[in-house]
Amino acid sequence: MNIPGSQLPNWLQRSAENTPQKIAVSTPEIEWSFAELNQQAIQLARQLAALGVRQNSRVALLASNGLPFVVCVHALMRLGAILVPLNVRLTLEEQVWLLRDVDALALVSDQQYHTRASELKQAFPALLEARLLLDLADRQVTLQNIAPDLHTPLLDEIDLEAIQAIMYTSGTTGTPKGVLITYKMQWWNALGSSLNLGHHPESDCWLLCMPLFHIGGLSILLKNVIYGIRIIVYEKFDARSINQAIQAQGVSIISVVAVMLQRMLADLDDRQQHYPTTLRCVLLGGGPAPRPLLEECARRHVPVVQTYGLTESCSQAVTLAPGDALRKLGSAGRPLLPVQLHIMDEEKVAQPHQPGIICLKGPSITTGYDHRPEATAATITDGWLATGDIGYVDEEGYLYVLDRRNDLIISGGENVYPAEIEAILLAHPEVEEAGVCGQADPQWGQVPIAFVHLKAGSSLSSDMLLAYATPKLARYKLPRAIHIVDQLPRNSAGKLLRRELPNYLIAKMPKKH
Amino acid sequence: MNIPGSQLPNWLQRSAENTPQKIAVSTPEIEWSFAELNQQAIQLARQLAALGVRQNSRVALLASNGLPFVVCVHALMRLGAILVPLNVRLTLEEQVWLLRDVDALALVSDQQYHTRASELKQAFPALLEARLLLDLADRQVTLQNIAPDLHTPLLDEIDLEAIQAIMYTSGTTGTPKGVLITYKMQWWNALGSSLNLGHHPESDCWLLCMPLFHIGGLSILLKNVIYGIRIIVYEKFDARSINQAIQAQGVSIISVVAVMLQRMLADLDDRQQHYPTTLRCVLLGGGPAPRPLLEECARRHVPVVQTYGLTESCSQAVTLAPGDALRKLGSAGRPLLPVQLHIMDEEKVAQPHQPGIICLKGPSITTGYDHRPEATAATITDGWLATGDIGYVDEEGYLYVLDRRNDLIISGGENVYPAEIEAILLAHPEVEEAGVCGQADPQWGQVPIAFVHLKAGSSLSSDMLLAYATPKLARYKLPRAIHIVDQLPRNSAGKLLRRELPNYLIAKMPKKH
Structure with missing residues (x-):
């Protein structure tokens, strides 16, 4: 589609023209201006062009949080190529499946993942493969051994209707699906967020310690150039260094999940410190937050802003405004301006306090x-996305999330889909x-735990089954325990009742007295 | 067009849900929450529906700055009707022409303009006419003697592609033209402005003393509900009361033209005061600002932000970021993020420092x-709007406006088009x-001045000609002086050389020695 008025200037180019000397990205090793x-x-776009990347090419990126990842995202935008970020925690088998499913033309990796990239290349001999090198002395990121193509024209404009990325998420079926993320979604997400949280172009600085291969991290790279504000990128979460950055570097916004925030507060306690007033927003996403944590933050005046979103909504969709944090403790807040929210109960819009499926609509929501x-x-009807998550709104329209997507498990901010793990276990011939x-x-x-009923005559042990699953499942998806049981709880139609599994476990445990 | 994702929730409705108790609009008489x-x-939308207003109806609004105007703008949005704000300074003849040109279905006026509205109704017996009443005791604005229609459904959504308003502007030809203003333009203008100026939802307050029937005023009514911030609306500009509001009411942004700012500074001097730090942005538009004024503001730390825009760009298109105010004194700044800027010299993009026509492109620019x-x-080629204004950009892309649209005269912030006045004078049989x-x-x-060459044998005087023009031209367009001369300066092709008129005047004046 070429809709009039849907072209914008390239956001990074514009920020570089507006504020060339301003720091754009800081990492512990190096910082770069816009x-x-x-x-x-x-420069990287020209090397990617030489590799064979063109408009609409699908380019998988296997890299840790850092400048090579950041530069690659922007280089692909200059070519109109589509970014497919790979979750680095996935196993080789999972990544192979994903590359095949997305029909990737090329795979780009950073130094940390060169070995894995070689393994993936072996599985797909036709895959174009290239390696990102960060040269600290020359202050540059390049593709190893590739001369730039100076003839391929680069895009000066962004077409909002074009696809920026394809991001995989599983959902209820257990099969990962590639969510189409357009530039429009990123733009509206960034603007919706700024209308709610405010925008202080002179002083804002966003600390990023969430994985860039998830939408919550990636969307901040876009906010970086749309807002023209500095971001600080950490490879891994480390409570001590993040607290130090907040104290010393003027961090004003940080995105975290509950487990990170708990560790940050514990580290603050260890050092008997508190946060400076420059920290104006701790954006807390990735699943329901424990109420004691929220109360603790309120007590300590940590400016927590709860948020609810998913890959399909390009991260944040519903956010609690800072002014409501105390009055609406436990709520995920109200929809951002571009987003409309309905709770649907059996195809009708539910009344306040009546639970139902959380449905979202708007230009920051995926088209499919x-x-x-x-x-x-x-999933999508008349523009309304049925998230599968359960929640209700109160009489003022504040969302309370009761349950993430059916039986979704959220482990340290990572989504873990029971059906995906079950499918792996069921593939074993004796299960x-x-x-x-x-x-x-x-x-x-x-953490996920599994219950398995073996075929008649099988002598498979939990450990043997775990060894079988290990190469097939990322570590965070691997069941913490596998219980061999005689039967699983099912309803009269034979549907597995996952919610009853925990009770079922208690029933199976030896009585304590 | 029904583009997926182009529907947004009604902005005012959303602000009322987000912050029901927050003050939305203050006037000297009354203030209202969202x-x-x-x-x-x-309520007003239901009365307008009873009057006969429907989706896409064109509704002329003749009202001074105040709550009736503000409510009417939002009521029309709930019906999907098109606002046609009438410049209250126009003469009866000019307004009659405009109502005919726009093919208005209805005319709505406030108490101050009831008489004029009756005169207009006489000229168009088929025109639906209704009168806005502000009832301070009951805190409401109603249409006189019209019972609400409770059956016509109101719109909960805004279609960004729909037309919000038609605003008349003259341009070089002298014939006023109706600029189509879509919701999309208003949205992108608001967002582009907030990305540049910042957005402080908890504390921002925008003071509005510009006429609401011009885009510079109207666009603030949209920012009011998109940002969810308070606005203070003054009927007229009065330096003393505006300075008092800035001192006492936490005004953070104010839109002014140069003549207003000069009077505000003079009043400050009289009272030996200066502005509080809560005033973070004095947005200065409506034509090139005198350099001494800018230097004076810099000396006094008045946070002036120069801006360039026109009706066709939905107000602000190019703005000097606050941080650049001193370094780039006299520049209108850089384009807002949604806007692209080219200087065109004979169909080529001009080099830095080379003057040419200022051209703009982007989703906040009109489609026609x-x-x-x-x-x-x-005017528009491949999405690029040729403004007709002359300017250049420096090597950093900062715009310097040399001349407004060809021979545009800017008088107290109002655009005065020589061709429009000339057409009136030429219509006189003896001119x-x-x-x-x-x-x-x-x-x-x-101020405009005129030079007239009479037909052979005419004994028309300047005063007679002025009397002839008075009912046909708004006061600010009426020539301050009409000089009867023997000939006008023209080039070899016979084209009038308006720029030479002032020299021509000097030549005609008696020598001083």
């Missing part, structure tokens, strides 16, 4: 899944039935 | 003029030639 970041993106028209049609649910965990919020 | 404003808009495809085609140009004026910046 002019440097823009120049590096152009890559090459899966049935999944798209099953008859499998059921997975979440178990509370003090460190990760939840 | 909930009250929303409820009043719904109402029922004037030729004028649209002559052979007419030329109009601006003359510097200490109070208004510029």
